[in-house]
Structures are given as C-alpha cells and as structure tokens.
Amino acid sequence: MTLEAHVPSGPLAEKWQHYLDKAKLVNPANKRKHEILVVGTGLAGGSAAASLAELGYRVKVFCIQDSPRRAHSIAAQGGINAAKNYPNDGDTVWRLFYDTVKGGDYRAREANVHRLAAISNQIIDQCVAQGVPFAREYGGLLDNRSFGGAQVSRTFYARGQTGQQLLLGAYQALERQVQAGGVEMFPRREMLELVVVDGAARGVVVRNLVTGELERHAGDAVLLCTGGYGNVYFLSTNAKNSNVTAAWRCHRKGAFFANPCYTQIHPTCIPVSGKYQSKLTLMSESLRNDGRVWVPGAAGDARAPGDIPQTERDYYLERRYPGFGNLVPRDVASRAAKVICDDGFGVGATGQAVYLDFADAIGRLGESRVRERYGNLFEMYERITGENPYRAPMRIYPAVHYTMGGLWVDYRLMSSIPGLFVLGEANFSDHGANRLGASALMQGLADGYFIISSTLGDYIASGGGSGEVRASEAAFDEAANAAEDRIRRMLHVDGTKTVTEFHRELGQIMWDYVGMSRNREGLLHAIDAIADLRADYWENVSVPGRKDALNKNLEFAGRVADFLELGELMARDALHREESCGAHFREEYQTPEGEALRRDDAYAYVAAWESTEDAAEPVLHKEALSFEAVDLSTRSYK
Amino acid sequence: MAQTMTIHFKIWRQSGPDAKGKLVDYTLDNLNEDMSFLEALDVLNETLIHKGEEDPVEFDNDCREGICGSCGVVVGGIAHGPMKATAVCQLHMRHYKDGDTIVVEPFRAEAFPIVKDLVVDRSAFDRIIAAGGYVSVDTGGAPDANSLPVPKNDVDEAFDFATCIGCGACVASCPNASASLFTGAKIAHLAHLPQGQAERKQRVVRMVDQMQAEGFGDCSNHGECEAVCPKQISIAAIAKMRREYLRAVFG
Numbered sequence: 077m078t079l080e081a082h083v084p085s086g087p088l089a090e091k092w093q094h095y096l097d098k099a100k101l102v103n104p105a106n107k108r109k110h111e112i113l114v115v116g117t118g119l120a121g122g123s124a125a126a127s128l129a130e131l132g133y134r135v136k137v138f139c140i141q142d143s144p145r146r147a148h149s150i151a152a153q154g155g156i157n158a159a160k161n162y163p164n165d166g167d168t169v170w171r172l173f174y175d176t177v178k179g180g181d182y183r184a185r186e187a188n189v190h191r192l193a194a195i196s197n198q199i200i201d202q203c204v205a206q207g208v209p210f211a212r213e214y215g216g217l218l219d220n221r222s223f224g225g226a227q228v229s230r231t232f233y234a235r236g237q238t239g240q241q242l243l244l245g246a247y248q249a250l251e252r253q254v255q256a257g258g259v260e261m262f263p264r265r266e267m268l269e270l271v272v273v274d275g276a277a278r279g280v281v282v283r284n285l286v287t288g289e290l291e292r293h294a295g296d297a298v299l300l301c302t303g304g305y306g307n308v309y310f311l312s313t314n315a316k317n318s319n320v321t322a323a324w325r326c327h328r329k330g331a332f333f334a335n336p337c338y339t340q341i342h343p344t345c346i347p348v349s350g351k352y353q354s355k356l357t358l359m360s361e362s363l364r365n366d367g368r369v370w371v372p373g374a375a376g377d378a379r380a381p382g383d384i385p386q387t388e389r390d391y392y393l394e395r396r397y398p399g400f401g402n403l404v405p406r407d408v409a410s411r412a413a414k415v416i417c418d419d420g421f422g423v424g425a426t427g428q429a430v431y432l433d434f435a436d437a438i439g440r441l442g443e444s445r446v447r448e449r450y451g452n453l454f455e456m457y458e459r460i461t462g463e464n465p466y467r468a469p470m471r472i473y474p475a476v477h478y479t480m481g482g483l484w485v486d487y488r489l490m491s492s493i494p495g496l497f498v499l500g501e502a503n504f505s506d507h508g509a510n511r512l513g514a515s516a517l518m519q520g521l522a523d524g525y526f527i528i529s530s531t532l533g534d535y536i537a538s539g540g541g542s543g544e545v546r547a548s549e550a551a552f553d554e555a556a557n558a559a560e561d562r563i564r565r566m567l568h569v570d571g572t573k574t575v576t577e578f579h580r581e582l583g584q585i586m587w588d589y590v591g592m593s594r595n596r597e598g599l600l601h602a603i604d605a606i607a608d609l610r611a612d613y614w615e616n617v618s619v620p621g622r623k624d625a626l627n628k629n630l631e632f633a634g635r636v637a638d639f640l641e642l643g644e645l646m647a648r649d650a651l652h653r654e655e656s657c658g659a660h661f662r663e664e665y666q667t668p669e670g671e672a673l674r675r676d677d678a679y680a681y682v683a684a685w686e687s688t689e690d691a692a693e694p695v696l697h698k699e700a701l702s703f704e705a706v707d708l709s710t711r712s713y714k
Numbered sequence: 715m716a717q718t719m720t721i722h723f724k725i726w727r728q729s730g731p732d733a734k735g736k737l738v739d740y741t742l743d744n745l746n747e748d749m750s751f752l753e754a755l756d757v758l759n760e761t762l763i764h765k766g767e768e769d770p771v772e773f774d775n776d777c778r779e780g781i782c783g784s785c786g787v788v789v790g791g792i793a794h795g796p797m798k799a800t801a802v803c804q805l806h807m808r809h810y811k812d813g814d815t816i817v818v819e820p821f822r823a824e825a826f827p828i829v830k831d832l833v834v835d836r837s838a839f840d841r842i843i844a845a846g847g848y849v850s851v852d853t854g855g856a857p858d859a860n861s862l863p864v865p866k867n868d869v870d871e872a873f874d875f876a877t878c879i880g881c882g883a884c885v886a887s888c889p890n891a892s893a894s895l896f897t898g899a900k901i902a903h904l905a906h907l908p909q910g911q912a913e914r915k916q917r918v919v920r921m922v923d924q925m926q927a928e929g930f931g932d933c934s935n936h937g938e939c940e941a942v943c944p945k946q947i948s949i950a951a952i953a954k955m956r957r958e959y960l961r962a963v964f965g
Contacts, residue, residue, distance in 0.1 A: 216863025
C-alpha cells in the first residue's frame with residue numbers, strides 16, 4: 077500500500093482554495109440522510125459535531141466524561157495563534173506558516189501547515205462571535221501576547237484559561253445542536269472498537285461506563301477526536317482519563333500510526349514531589365514572556381535563590397540563545413533544562429528543577445500588572461507547592477505534555493481506513509516533530525470548524541459511506557465480541573499487581589528511555605522491557621469489581637493494556653529514526669554544541685506504521701516530505 | 715522528605731442509584747502533606763485493591779488542575795473542602811493534621827442522582843445550557859473579530875462569570891439545592907457582551923424554565939454557593955439573572 081496524501085495541485089497558498097473549489101457537495105436535503113459518529117468532545121470533536129449538525133447531518137457524539145464540557149482541551153492555558161497582525165508587528169499568514177514548519181523542525185506536511193495558518197484568522201472571528209471573552213485593550217480591541225518560537229505577538233488569550241473559554245464556546249455550540257435535535261449526545265461512553273464494513277469505517281462499539289453495556293452504533297463516517305497519548309508516560313500534564321484506546325483500536329483495525337515517537341516535553345511544569353504523584357501540572361508558556369529562567373552559576377549551590385547575586389546566576393537560555401532568549405521553542409527549552417540539571421546545576425530538593433523568576437517583571441511592571449497577566453497561574457502554583465511565586469522564583473521542570481504523533485491522515489484528514497477521519501491532537505499532521513505554543517487550540521478548531529465540513533462532504537458526495545449498514549451485521553458482532561473478550565480476560569487474571577502499579581512501571585521505562593533524550597542501547601532495552609511488562613500484565617494484573625457497573629479500574633485496565641502496546645511502537649519508531657529532530661533527540665546525532673542534528677537526506681519522511689499480529693513486527697510505510705515553498709535549513713534560535 | 719500522616723476517613727459508599735448508602739471507616743497511616751486529597755483517595759483505592767475485600771471508592775476526577783469540573787465531593791461538610799477558591803482536586807493534605815478524621819460525601823441534590831459512591835449525575839447542567847446558554851451563530855460568516863470593540867471592563871466582568879467550571883458545588887452547598895449560581899453565571903456572561911444581546915430575553919427565560927423543570931430549588935439568598943465556588947463566582951450573577959428575567963417578562 078502506498079500512502080497518498082491527496083494534496084491538491086497548484087501553488088502552496090492556493091491549494092486549500094483549489095480544494096474547496098473542486099470538492100463535491102452534498103445537497104442540503106441529503107445531508108440529513110447521513111449519520112456521522114463523532115468520538116470525543118474536545119476542541120476538535122465539539123466544534124466538528126456542532127458544525128456538521130448545523131449543516132444538517134445527523135450526528136451522534138460520544139465522550140468518556142459525564143459532560144462534553146470536560147474534555148481535556150479545557151485545561152489549555154496560554155492561548156491560540158492567528159495571523160491577524162493586529163499589533164502591526166509584521167505578521168502574515170506566510171510567517172505563521174513558516175514559524176510552524178520551522179518550529180516542527182521540517183517534519184510536517186507543508187500544505188497542511190499552510191492551510192492551518194490561512195484558517196487561523198477565521199477561528200478568532202468565529203470564537204469572538206460566540207461570545208468568547210478574549211483579553212482586550214482599553215480601547216476595546218483584542219490584545220495579543222508572545223509565545224515561543226515566534227518574534228511577533230500573535231497569541232490571543234483569555235487570561236490563563238484560553239482552552240476553557242474556547243472549549244465552552246464549542247460546547248455551547250454543540251448543546252445548541254442537541255437542543256435543535258441535530259446531535260444526539262452519549263456521555264460516559266468509551267469507544268472500544270471501530271467497525272469496518274467492506275473496507276470502510278461504518279460504526280463503533282462503545283462501553284456505557286455506567287451500566288457496562290457494550291453499545292453498537294452504525295454510521296456513514298467516523299470522526300475520531302480523542303486527543304493525544306501522553307499518559308503512556310504515566311506522569312504527564314494530561315487529564316487522568318486521557319488515553320490512546322480509541323486511536324489504538326483503530327490502529328489495530330488497519331489505521332496507520334504516524335510518528336509515534338514525537339512527544340512534546342513541556343519546559344515549564346511543576347516538578348515531581350513524590351512517588352505517590354498522580355499527575356503533573358503545567359505552568360503556561362506565556363509565563364516565559366516575563367519570567368526569566370536561571371540556575372546558580374556553580375553546581376550544587378544550595379543557597380536560597382534570593383541570596384544568590386545576579387553575577388552568580390546563569391540565565392542559560394538568554395546566554396545560549398540570545399535571539400529568542402527565554403522564548404525559544406519548547407523542545408529547545410526542555411532539553412536545555414535537562415542538560416543543565418544532569419550537569420548538577422539543578423535546584424530544589426531533587427535537583428531536578430530550574431528557576432523561573434519574575435522579580436525583574438515585578439520590578440518593571442509592578443505586582444498588580446503581573447497579577448493581572450498571570451494571577452491564576454501564580455495561585456495554582458502556590459496551591460500545589462505551598463510557595464508564593466511573587467516572593468521567590470518558581471521551580472519548574474519539563475513534563476510530558478502533548479503528542480505530535482498520531483493516526484496518519486491525508487490532506488482531507490482521512491486515515492488509511494476510508495471513512496475514518498481523525499482530527500486534532502489524535503492525528504499527526506500539522507506540528508511535525510515539535511509543536512509551537514498556542515498551536516494546538518488553533519489546529520483543533522481549524523480541523524473541527526473549518527476543514528472537516530468540506531472534506532467529509534466530499535467523501536460522502538463521492539459515494540463514501542453509501543448503502544445501509546445495520547448494527548446487527550457480522551462486523552459489529554465481531555467487534556463487540558473482541559471488546560467483550562478483552563474485558564473478560566482482564567477481570568479474570570486475578571493477579572497481585574494493580575493497574576496503576578503497571579502504569580507507573582511503564583511510565584518509568586518510557587521516561588527513562590523514550591523521553592527527552594534517547595539512544596540506541598536504551599531504546600533496545602525499552603522494547604524488551606515493555607514486552608516483558610506486557611506479558612506480566614496479562615499474568616499478574618488485579619482488576620477489581622464487575623463489568624456491568626461503573627468500574628473505573630476496569631476502564632483504566634483497558635487503557636493501560638493499550639499503552640503497553642503503544643509504548644513499544646514508540647520505542648521502535650524512535651529507534652528507527654536515526655536523526656535528531658524537534659522533540660526527538662537521539663544522542664548519537666547532535667552538533668558539537670549539543671543541538672539536534674537532522675538528517676534530511678535519509679529521514680525527511682513521515683513514518684506511518686501498520687499494525688500486524690506480531691507487535692515486534694509492525695510494517696513501516698513512508699510518506700516523503702517535499703518542501704516546495706521553504707528551504708530545509710538548520711533550525712536556529714541563536 | 716515530607717512527614718508521614720495518619721488520617722481517618724469516613725466515606726460514603728453506595729453501590730447504585732437505588733441502593734442504600736452508608737459511611738464507612740478507613741484509616742490510612744502512609745499519607746504525607748505534599749499529597750493532594752485525591753492522591754490520598756488513590757492510595758486508599760490501591761490499598762483496597764490489594765486487600766481484595768471490597769471494591770475501590772468511585773469518584774469523578776480528570777484534569778486535577780481545578781478546571782474541568784469533574785471532581786466534586788463534600789469534604790468535612792463543605793463542598794470541595796475547607797480551602798477557599800479551591801476545587802477538591804487542588805486541596806492538599808498539608809491542610810490537615812496527623813490524626814484528623816475526614817468525612818467524605820457526594821454532592822447531594824434531587825437533581826443530581828447518585829450513580830455510585832461519590833459519583834453523581836450532573837447532566838441537568840447540560841440541559842440548562844442546551845436550553846439557551848449560547849449565542850446562536852453558525853460556523854462561518856462571522857465578521858472580523860475587531861469589528862466590534864468591547865470595553866475592557868465589560869469583557870472583564872463577563873469573564874468573571876464565564877469562568878464557571880460546572881462542578882455543581884453551588885447546588886450541593888445550597889439548602890434549597892438551587893442551581894441559580896450556575897445558571898446565572900452563564901446568563902450574566904452573555905448579557906455583558908454585545909454578542910449576547912440578540913437573544914438576551916429568550917435566553918434567560920428558557921434557561922430559568924429549564925432549571926426549574928430539572929427539580930432544582932429556588933434561591934433564597936443564603937449565599938452558600940458563592941462561599942464554596944472554586945472559581946469565586948459572585949452571587950451578583952443571581953441578581954443579574956433575576957433582573958434579566960424580569961426585564962424579559964415585563965420589560
């Protein structure tokens with residue numbers, strides 16, 4: 077099978093318009109004959125479901141939380157990019173496109189990224205019309221701030237709760253369609269299987285998390301909007317319920333998984349404090365607008381930060397990257413923090429932290445201005461650590477935050493299974509090997525509000541999803557039986573180790589060997605260790621309770637079983653990619669200054685993995701990345 | 715290393731919506747002050763699984779950053795526990811003393827039926843929003859975002875109401891189990907913005923009607939909701955809702 081990305085012809089800046097001009101349309105009266113299944117209600121799923129129902133499709137929506145408003149997009153803090161150029165600082169669609177391609181270390185599909193940049197402005201317009209309370213200047217116009225990897229201010233924000241406000245906008249649009257009858261909402265449902273009929277995605281099997289019943293839903297297309305897989309590391313900034321199961325089940329049904337090793341480790345998170353820790357908390361990248369990152373100039377200096385004079389501090393980002401300073405992209409900032417801590421300069425009880433200091437900003441702006449900009453983040457820091465960041469610098473360390481990899485999709489957001497579309501973080505397409513800050517919200521909403529309506533219509537109008545499929549068909553029986561069988565097996569192992577204990581162990585392997593810095597030996601070790609742990613899981617896991625009731629341990633058991641398969645694929649992907657690019661840093665491939673050494677001659681492609689019966693032998697398919705509009709150059713933020 | 719703590723829990727256990735529930739005693743001697751309250755419950759559940767005698771305690775939680783609104787239990791008689799402006803997922807054990815007893819119960823309200831243990835059904839909130847908690851603009855066709863300036867004070871005020879996380883603590887703390895703070899917050903958010911004006915009258919009427927249809931009680935100005943709200947939403951939202959309602963019906 078060859079990977080056909082279906083990128084439209086013509087000059088880069090005209091491709092999307094060209095696609096829209098040529099896409100087939102579904103007659104308004106016919107749209108209501110088509111049932112679309114949307115899994116997940118974050119920015120991508122919520123916006124897609126609302127938009128498709130507005131157009132007249134019949135939409136069924138599934139989410140694992142008790143309400144669609146709780147999807148993890150809600151926790152995004154800092155902002156959303158758009159090329160409005162309101163600040164008059166020289167921004168253009170081209171510049172946003174270029175910064176994003178460069179930020180992704182030239183491992184994203186050029187045409188997708190340009191489309192994303194071109195759509196960015198419409199997203200802001202749409203959200204403002206919905207009543208999203210973006211920050212404004214005193215004159216009543218919208219305010220912008222700066223984020224990493226850009227030298228213009230193009231980030232729109234709503235205090236430190238931008239994700240919440242955008243998600244509530246999409247959620248409200250979705251609820252409006254529930255009221256209008258266009259959307260049927262199924263909360264507390266977890267997708268456990270994709271149903272493929274005659275080679276096309278035609279349904280899902282979901283577990284009702286309250287009753288335990290396996291429910292079957294048939295449709296003409298399936299939209300997977302289920303987010304990323306960062307929780308494979310156990311500790312991450314993801315919500316506790318974020319998981320890979322829906323995407324992984326699609327992968328096992330034939331959808332290719334692309335670039336699984338590209339994992340974003342976010343530089344500014346609250347450090348780990350103990351081994352009981354259940355999750356990590358992000359401190360928004362926006363803090364790097366005004367916060368300065370430093371460590372003591374002497375290794376092992378145990379003085380309180382306030383007792384260390386300016387001359388004995390190392391503002392290492394400003395020193396190493398004078399061009400971008402504290403606003404270098406996330407991968408660069410994270411790796412620099414790891415290196416400096418590994419060299420013994422780290423601070424705090426564990427030595428695994430650096431300072432993020434606001435003393436200069438407070439001196440320059442006054443405490444009240446700083447409070448206005450970051451108040452809720454400072455409060456959150458104090459609540460968790462018990463320390464006041466207005467008085468002493470924050471201590472921060474990198475943590476797993478976002479996954480650039482995901483199910484492979486073509487330009488139309490369709491996976492390698494016809495009729496299975498993948499939106500938002502769940503797909504791989506727009507961020508290459510590293511995502512710039514404030515780009516995830518942009519992508520989720522671009523996919524959901526503005527792209528899928530046309531590409532889905534084109535699929536349906538071209539005959540996709542035609543012919544009636546009933547939930548009583550053999551393909552549904554097969555999928556439901558597979559899900560049922562896995563549940564029964566998990567409940568009957570009756571071992572001695574909890575699901576959480578296995579998850580922690582997996583997370584430790586992933587963090588140590590498939591984390592911020594990777595090498596061949598470590599990855600080979602990880603592959604074996606994960607396979608062993610997976611075998612142990614099916615012998616020794618203890619899952620309490622029943623299948624026909626609310627049972628969160630059973631839910632987690634299924635998710636961890638899938639993480640145990642995904643983890644191995646991530647290690648295999650990282651092992652095969654013998655170069656460093658973006659967040660994927662292979663120690664064998666670095667410049668004398670310790671920067672990532674990309675190998676465009678051999679690795680300028682998307683690695684799309686096909687699942688086989690044997691986890692040790694996934695099949696690699698390559699989508700070559702050709703860059704027509706930008707030159708592949710060495711990324712520099714110096 | 716943080717000091718080890720012993721804590722006695724009394725936790726509401728109820729196997730299903732119609733089952734009889736009761737408080738059950740558990741003692742944990744391996745907690746410490748850096749743990750969050752939910753991490754202490756995690757430790758309890760791991761202990762219960764290892765013992766194998768009874769099922770773990772079910773409680774809703776997700777982001778553990780105080781923003782998704784999934785978590786919500788009554789801790790020591792207070793929705794979300796003793797810390798002001800803090801969802802229970804951000805409550806930390808450092809606020810308790812070694813040897814303390816903590817009573818943990820679900821959010822109780824007729825309109826929030828218990829699903830299991832500490833998990834309740836808050837879908838009534840979704841239906842209140844569905845009744846009118848939005849601006850009816852379809853995707854596409856919105857004018858340029860800066861075409862309509864909005865005074866900063868208006869948007870700041872709207873924001874203070876828009877921060878609601880839909881957790882339901884306001885209902886759980888209200889002697890009447892009223893959802894007025896939740897409903898009023900969305901009405902006030904949109905009423906403060908020019909985008910919300912076109913549907914201002916029908917929105918408040920529909921949402922208030924739905925709130926009553928769901929079985930939530932009336933507000934009689936106790937103010938408990940404001941005291942427990944993790945986002946510190948002011949009961950000015952309720953006054954605003956009442957004014958908007960009168961304006962819609964008689965104005």
